[in-house]
Amino acid sequence: MAKHELLSGKLLYEYRTIAAMVQIYCKAHHHNTTVDQCEECVTFLAYAHTRLDRCPYGQDKPTCNKCPVHCYKPHMKAKAREIMIFAGPRMLLPHPVMAIRHLLAERSAAPGKPPSHVSNRHIRKSQES
Ligand SMILES: [Zn+2]
Numbered sequence: 001m002a003k004h005e006l007l008s009g010k011l012l013y014e015y016r017t018i019a020a021m022v023q024i025y026c027k028a029h030h031h032n033t034t035v036d037q038c039e040e041c042v043t044f045l046a047y048a049h050t051r052l053d054r055c056p057y058g059q060d061k062p063t064c065n066k067c068p069v070h071c072y073k074p075h076m077k078a079k080a081r082e083i084m085i086f087a088g089p090r091m092l093l094p095h096p097v098m099a100i101r102h103l104l105a106e107r108s109a110a111p112g113k114p115p116s117h118v119s120n121r122h123i124r125k126s127q128e129s
Pocket of ligand 1: 030039040042
C-alpha cells in the first residue's frame with residue numbers, strides 16, 4: 001500500500017474512506033487487527049486504488065453506486081457492496097466526518113457522460129512525459 005501518493009484531492013479522500021470501511025469489515029469478518037494482515041482485503045484495496053486512479057471522471061468522480069460507468073469486475077463489485085453495507089452504518093462513530101460526507105455525496109445527482117482525459121492516471125501520465 002505504498003501507492004497512496006498517486007492519488008490526490010477527492011480521489012485520495014475516497015480511497016481513505018474505502019480503506020476505513022475495509023478496516024472495519026476485515027476486523028469483524030477476518031479477525032485481523034489491520035488490513036495489512038489480510039491478503040484478501042489488501043488485494044481488494046489495491047484494486048479499488050487502481051479503479052480510482054483510472055476513474056474517467058477524475059476529481060469530479062461521483063459516488064460509485066451513482067456512477068454509470070460500472071468499472072468494477074463483477075466479483076469485486078459484489079465485495080465492495082458487501083463491505084459498504086456492513087461498514088457504512090458502522091462508520092459514524094469512528095469516522096463521523098467521512099461518514100457524513102459519503103452520505104451527502106450519495107444524495108447528489110447522477111452524473112452525465114464522463115469528460116475525456118481527466119482521470120488521475122491520464123493527468124499523471126501526461127505530466128510525466
Ligand atoms: Zn480481511
